[in-house]
Amino acid sequence: MKRNSLILLLAAFLTACVTINIYFPAAAAQEVADEIIDDVWQLKQGEAEDDAAAQENTNAETPAEK
Amino acid sequence: MLRGKTIKLICKTWSALLLLLLSHMAHAVSTIEISVESVDSPVGQLKDAKFHVDLKGKKPKLKLSAAVKPQNEPNFMPFKLSCGTLFSEQVGYIDCFDGQLESEIIQAPFSLHIAKLRDQFSLDVLFNGADFSDAAGLHAGDGLIGDLQLTAKRAGALWQWDGKLSWDQGEVFWQPYYFGDAGNVLEAKGAFTEELIKVEEASLKVKTVGEIKAAAQINTKTKVLEDVKVSAKDVDFNGLYTLVLKPKLERSAFGNLLVSGKANWQFEMQQLQPTSFELNLENANIQDQNGKFSFKQMNAHIPWDYDVPQNISLDYASGFLLDMPLGKTKLNAEVNRYALTAPTLTLPVFNGALNFKEVSAAWLGENWFWHLRMNLTPVDLNQFSKALGWPEMKGQISGEVPLVTYANKQLNMDGAMTFNMFNGKVGMNNLRIDDPLGVVPKLYADLTVRNLDLGELTRTYSFGAIEGQLDGDVKDLVLENWKVVQFDASLETNENEQRKKISQRAVENIASLGGQGTAAALQRTFLRFFDEFNYEKIGISCQLRQDVCNMGGVASTEGGYIIVKGSGIPAVNVNGYTKKVSLSDLIARIKRITDRNTEVIVE
Amino acid sequence: MKKILLSAYLVFAFVLTGLAQAAPNLEINTPAINALKSSMQKRHNQLAPHYQSGAVGLTKNGMIAIRDAKAVPLKHRQGINQLVAAENADRGKLYKEIAVANGHPEWESGIRDSFAGRWIDKAKSGWYFQGKGGWVKK
Numbered sequence: 001m002k003r004n005s006l007i008l009l010l011a012a013f014l015t016a017c018v019t020i021n022i023y024f025p026a027a028a029a030q031e032v033a034d035e036i037i038d039d040v041w042q043l044k045q046g047e048a049e050d051d052a053a054a055q056e057n058t059n060a061e062t063p064a065e066k
Numbered sequence: 067m068l069r070g071k072t073i074k075l076i077c078k079t080w081s082a083l084l085l086l087l088l089s090h091m092a093h094a095v096s097t098i099e100i101s102v103e104s105v106d107s108p109v110g111q112l113k114d115a116k117f118h119v120d121l122k123g124k125k126p127k128l129k130l131s132a133a134v135k136p137q138n139e140p141n142f143m144p145f146k147l148s149c150g151t152l153f154s155e156q157v158g159y160i161d162c163f164d165g166q167l168e169s170e171i172i173q174a175p176f177s178l179h180i181a182k183l184r185d186q187f188s189l190d191v192l193f194n195g196a197d198f199s200d201a202a203g204l205h206a207g208d209g210l211i212g213d214l215q216l217t218a219k220r221a222g223a224l225w226q227w228d229g230k231l232s233w234d235q236g237e238v239f240w241q242p243y244y245f246g247d248a249g250n251v252l253e254a255k256g257a258f259t260e261e262l263i264k265v266e267e268a269s270l271k272v273k274t275v276g277e278i279k280a281a282a283q284i285n286t287k288t289k290v291l292e293d294v295k296v297s298a299k300d301v302d303f304n305g306l307y308t309l310v311l312k313p314k315l316e317r318s319a320f321g322n323l324l325v326s327g328k329a330n331w332q333f334e335m336q337q338l339q340p341t342s343f344e345l346n347l348e349n350a351n352i353q354d355q356n357g358k359f360s361f362k363q364m365n366a367h368i369p370w371d372y373d374v375p376q377n378i379s380l381d382y383a384s385g386f387l388l389d390m391p392l393g394k395t396k397l398n399a400e401v402n403r404y405a406l407t408a409p410t411l412t413l414p415v416f417n418g419a420l421n422f423k424e425v426s427a428a429w430l431g432e433n434w435f436w437h438l439r440m441n442l443t444p445v446d447l448n449q450f451s452k453a454l455g456w457p458e459m460k461g462q463i464s465g466e467v468p469l470v471t472y473a474n475k476q477l478n479m480d481g482a483m484t485f486n487m488f489n490g491k492v493g494m495n496n497l498r499i500d501d502p503l504g505v506v507p508k509l510y511a512d513l514t515v516r517n518l519d520l521g522e523l524t525r526t527y528s529f530g531a532i533e534g535q536l537d538g539d540v541k542d543l544v545l546e547n548w549k550v551v552q553f554d555a556s557l558e559t560n561e562n563e564q565r566k567k568i569s570q571r572a573v574e575n576i577a578s579l580g581g582q583g584t585a586a587a588l589q590r591t592f593l594r595f596f597d598e599f600n601y602e603k604i605g606i607s608c609q610l611r612q613d614v615c616n617m618g619g620v621a622s623t624e625g626g627y628i629i630v631k632g633s634g635i636p637a638v639n640v641n642g643y644t645k646k647v648s649l650s651d652l653i654a655r656i657k658r659i660t661d662r663n664t665e666v667i668v669e
Numbered sequence: 670m671k672k673i674l675l676s677a678y679l680v681f682a683f684v685l686t687g688l689a690q691a692a693p694n695l696e697i698n699t700p701a702i703n704a705l706k707s708s709m710q711k712r713h714n715q716l717a718p719h720y721q722s723g724a725v726g727l728t729k730n731g732m733i734a735i736r737d738a739k740a741v742p743l744k745h746r747q748g749i750n751q752l753v754a755a756e757n758a759d760r761g762k763l764y765k766e767i768a769v770a771n772g773h774p775e776w777e778s779g780i781r782d783s784f785a786g787r788w789i790d791k792a793k794s795g796w797y798f799q800g801k802g803g804w805v806k807k
Contacts, residue, residue, distance in 0.1 A: 032694070032697045033783045203737070206739075206743055208743050239743040244743065244744065246743075317751070506701045551700060551701075612699055
C-alpha cells in the first residue's frame with residue numbers, strides 16, 4: 001500500500017515535471033467533453049446516477065480515516 | 067363552326083388573349099388551348115402560359131400553367147391553376163369553384179368570384195386548407211381556412227380599396243410574428259396608385275389580444291413600409307406581449323416573461339425609423355421565467371417620442387430582483403430620445419431602501435449604459451441574510467456609493483457599502499458584477515473586516531465562546547453564479563479587546579475542524595478541568611482557488627501554522643499542518659459543529 | 670507542577686478527500702461551468718426535436734446552426750433563432766470557462782475543438798452535422 005502510493009507519487013511528480021502546463025491536454029479535454037455532453041444531452045442517465053452514488057459513499061467514509 | 071375541335075392559338079399580348087377567350091366561350095367548342103409566350107404588366111411578367119379550357123362537361127373546366135415573375139423579383143416561378151367548374155357567362159364576371167393553385171410556395175384549394183367592370187373590381191376568395199411558405203420558411207401558413215374579400219373602385223388615377231380577411235382555421239408565421247389561434251379578422255381600406263399602397267384604416271382582431279388598429283403606406287417599388295401607425299387599446303397584455311413584444315425583446319432580459327394584465331400600446335414609424343411609442347400597463351404581473359425578477363400589480367405609463375422629451379412613470383406593489391424582495395415602489399423618469407434621466411429613484415428593499423440619485427442612462431447600439439449615485443437606507447441584515455440563504459446574521463447594512471455605472475452588461479461601483487454587524491464593520495469596495503442577469507453572473511469585490519465582536523459572533527452561531535475582536539481583509543473575492551470561487555483572506559484578532567478568552571468548547575471545535583481524530587484531544591489531558599483559556603492571538607488565512615484553500619495562521623511553525631496562540635498558564639495552542647483544505651469540506655464541518663451545538667443547548 | 674506540562678499543543682490536521690487525486694484531469698466542477706451545464710440541459714428538451722427533424726444541425730466549430738427552418742412546426746419557428754443564439758452563447762462561455770478554470774485561457778480553442786468532435790460523435794442517428802462538403806445526416 002505504502003509502496004504503491006510512493007510509486008504513484010513519484011510518477012505524478014515525474015509526469016508533472018514533464019508535461020504540466022506545456023501541451024494542451026487533448027485526452028483530458030475529450031474526457032471532460034464526454035462528461036459534459038452526457039450530462040447536457042442526458043445520455044447514460046443510469047450510469048451517471050450510479051457514479052454519483054459511489055462518489056457519495058467514498059466521501060462519507062474518508063473523514064473517518066486517520 | 068369549330069364544333070368538336072380544339073382551338074390552338076399562340077398569343078403575344080394579354081388583351082388579345084382575353085378577347086379570344088371570351089368571344090369563343092359562347093360557341094360550342096370542346097377544348098380551347100392557348101399558349102402565351104410572355105406578358106408584361108406593371109406589376110410583373112408572365113411567361114410560358116398555357117391555358118386549357120375543357121368544354122365537354124356541363125360547365126367548363128380551366129387549367130392554366132405558367133411562370134410568373136413579380137416586379138422586383140429575380141426569378142420566374144412556375145405555377146399551376148385549375149378550376150373544377152368555371153362560370154363566365156357574363157362579360158366581366160368569373161366564378162371558379164373547386165379551384166386549386168399550386169406552386170413551389172403555395173398549395174391552395176379555393177373558390178373564387180371576380181367581378182371586373184370598367185372602374186370597379188371585386189374579388190371574393192374562399193380558401194379551404196391553404197398552405198404557403200417562402201423558400202426560407204420565414205413567411206408561412208398552414209391549413210388556412212378562411213375568406214378574403216376585396217373591392218376596389220377607380221377614382222381618377224387612384225383606386226379606393228376595401229378588404230376583409232378572416233380565417234377560421236390554420237396558423238401563420240410571418241417572421242417574427244406568429245398567429246396561432248384562428249378566429250382572427252383583418253379589415254382594412256385604403257387607396258393605391260402604381261407607386262403606393264395606402265392602408266388607411268386597418269383593424270386586426272386577434273382572438274388572444276383584442277383589436278389592433280393600424281395605418282400604413284407601402285411603397286410598391288421598394289416594398290418598404292413607409293409610414294406605420296399601430297395602436298392597441300385596452301388589450302390583453304399577455305396576448306400583446308406574446309404576439310408583438312416578445313419577438314422583439316428576445317435577446318434582452320425581457321424576452322422570456324410570463325405576463326398578465328391590461329395594456330394600451332401604440333407605435334409610429336416613418337421611413338423604417340420609430341418616431342413615437344407608448345405603452346401603458348394596468349395592474350400587470352410580470353415574471354421572468356428564468357427566475358431573475360418579478361413584479362406584481364404593476365402600472366406603467368411609458369411614452370416615447372423621437373422629438374419631444376416625455377415623462378415615464380411606473381409603480382408596482384411588490385416584486386423581487388435576484389432573490390432580493392422589492393417593496394411597493396413608484397418611479398418617475400424623463401426620457402429624451404435615447405437618454406433617460408431621473409433626479410431620484412427609490413427602491414424599497416427589506417425594511418430599508420436603495421436610493422438612486424442623478425440617474426442617467428442611454429440606449430446606444432442595442433445596449434444600455436447607466437450611471438448613478440447610490441445610498442442605502444439601513445437594511446436589516448437579519449432579513450437580508452435569510453433572503454439570500456446565508457447564515458443568519460444580526461446587524462445592518464448601509465452604504466454610500468458615489469458612482470455606479472452599468473455598461474456592456476457590467477456593473478461597477480466606486481465607493482463602499484458598509485455592513486454593520488457583530489458590533490463591527492465589514493466594508494465592501496471595488497464591487498463589479500458581470501452580466502448580473504445572465505447565465506453566469508460574476509461578482510468581484512474586496513472586503514475589509516474591522517472590530518468584529520467574536521463574542522457576538524460565537525454566540526450567534528453556537529460555536530463555543532470566544533472573547534475578542536477580529537480584523538482582516540478579504541481581497542480579490544470572486545463569486546461565480548453567486549458562489550465563492552476565489553479570495554485571499556486573512557483574519558486575526560486585534561488588540562482592542564482586553565479580555566481575550568477562549569472557551570474549552572471553542573478550542574475543541576476549532577481543533578475538530580481538522581477531523582474526527584483531534585476532537586477529543588483536549589479531553590484526554592488535564593486541561594479538561596479548565597473552562598476557558600487566555601490567548602495571545604487567533605488568526606486564520608486562506609487563499610482560495612476554486613475549492614482549494616491554501617491555509618495559514620497567525621504565524622508559521624515547522625511544517626505548519628498556528629491558529630490559536632495561547633498565553634499565560636495554562637496555554638493552549640492550536641496548530642494546523644494541512645496546507646491545502648477543501649473549502650466545501652471545511653464549511654460542511656463548521657455547519658456540523660454549529661448545528662450540533664445548537665441542538666445541545668438544552669441545559 | 671512543571672511549567673512545560675502547562676502548555677498543550679493540539680494538532681489541527683485535516684483529513685482531506687479528493688485533493689490528492691486531482692492531478693491529470695481538467696477541472697470542470699466550478700459554479701460557472703455547472704450553471705452553464707444546467708442552462709444547456711434545460712434547453713436541450715426544446716432543442717432535441719429540432720435536431721431530430723433536421724431543422725438544427727451541429728457545426729464543425731462546436732456550435733449549432735439552423736439548417737432548415739421549414740422542418741420546424743410554425744408554432745415553434747418564432748423561437749428557433751433565439752434558442753440557437755442562446756445555446757451558442759452558452760457553448761462559447763462553456764469552452765472559455767473550462768479553459769479559465771484550469772488556468773489556461775489559451776486552451777479555449779483546443780477545448781472547443783475537442784467538444785466539436787465529441788458533440789458530433791455522440792449525436793443520435795438522424796441528426797445533422799457539418800461535414801467537409803456541407804450538412805451530413807448521421
